[in-house]
Amino acid sequence: MSASFASALDAAREAAALQHYPQGALYVVATPIGNLADITLRALHVLQMADTVACEDTRHTQSMLRAYGIDKSASQLLAVHQHNEAEAAENVVLRLQQGQRVAYVSDAGTPGVSDPGARLVVAVQSAGLRAVPLPGASSITTALSVAGAVAHSHEHGCFVFAGFLPVKNAERATVVQQQLANEPRCVVLLEAPHRISELAQALAVLGERPVTLARELTKQFEEVTTQPAHALTAWLAGSPQRSRGEFVVLLHPVPVAADDSESLRVLRLLLQELPLKTAVRLAADISGASRNVLYDTALGWKRNGTGQSGAGDDAAD
Incomplete structure (x- = not known):
């Protein structure tokens, strides 16, 4: 454990221990998207208390827990990821029915949004059991907060989450040209580093529409920039570093067409x-x-x- 988190565990017990944490409940826990210090006190307390920690990658989660000074045995870690979510959910439901407290974490951020977790929650609720949200880090809201892309004064002061676009170039281009180009609201996309150049090329048809690229959020080399859609490829080519890390991509709202007023x-x-x-x-x-x-x-x-x-x-x- 890093010595810097020893006081955090004490603070978590002090701040959260007196709250009610029912048995037989699934705790959906948001975890940091890069910076370990972005964990909440309630998350630390629940992760300490949980009988089982369900997670995307047991090795990744074990490493995170140990960084905080939380010790869980291998039997207390249960893999629940996109390839086994339906089957693993049955195991989670069984443990909940036995009165366990189960915490579920994705590899980073808030589960069930762009990460696995939605089917697990449905299975738990369908069994008449409770799912308790523990809010925290999210790459989506983190990027939105510094992009200036969602303004209440704008007629389209809201956003839509589109996630990852199709991998194939032709399918991606079709989505951009037939759906995103005509979507007046802010659109939130996610992209992996090895495909960001292809996404930038596909978005170039949007011309002057502002696009915010947010990479390595909360990490040492965090970078957020807003460019016209047609300039994204050139910006990425400006430095090899710019294509590294996970990306949140925000298409800013389309200005409302003016009339002869x-x-x-x-x-x-x-x-x-x-x-x-x-x-x-x-x-x-x-x-x-x-x-x-x-x-x-x-x-x-x-x-x-x-x-x-x-x-x-x-x-x-």
Whole structure:
């Protein structure tokens, strides 16, 4: 055990021991996605107390537990992964019926989202038993929190989780072009390092749509960047390090198409006298329209030669 976690175990007992932890219940425990310090006190307490720890990889979980100073015998660790989840769930249900407390952890993050666990929970609930959530780390919400991709002020201030796209290039391209390109909300994708370049190439058809790449989250070489979709391949090629680690990929919301409203009339007038960014900011303040929508509209006018700008370069703003 790292000495730095000795006090954490004491704190976990102090903070969580007086709470009620029913027997015969499955505890779905979120674990760190990279940084071991991102464990919760309640998770530490439940992992110490559990009669059985069900997990994706027993060796990985044993190593994690020992880092925290939690000792479990081999018989207390039960493999439950995507290839045996249905069968292993029967074993878990049997242990719960015997009155055991069973904690379930995936290799990293919150179980049952992009990792195994959903079928296990269904089996437990179908048997009339209880599943207790212990919230914690999640790569999805971690990336969303620093991407600025879900704004309540935006008409599409929500997100959808798409997970991993198809492995085959043709199928992946079809999903991107026929589904993601037309999805106005923020879309959350996951990707492995050996396929991130192929995903970037497939997303290039989305053009200027902002995309956030978040890699190695919570780890030493964590990196978060937002690029136009067409620039992702070039960014990845900028350094070999950039293609390493697990990725969360966020497609930012599609700006709502503007119509011939008063906000557009104001924008056109301002563009005759002011730099683009200044004109957009003032037009949004005057009309109450979305600044992002007005900015994209002004850029479209500029590209098509249909807008007027009397103040030249934006750099002066």
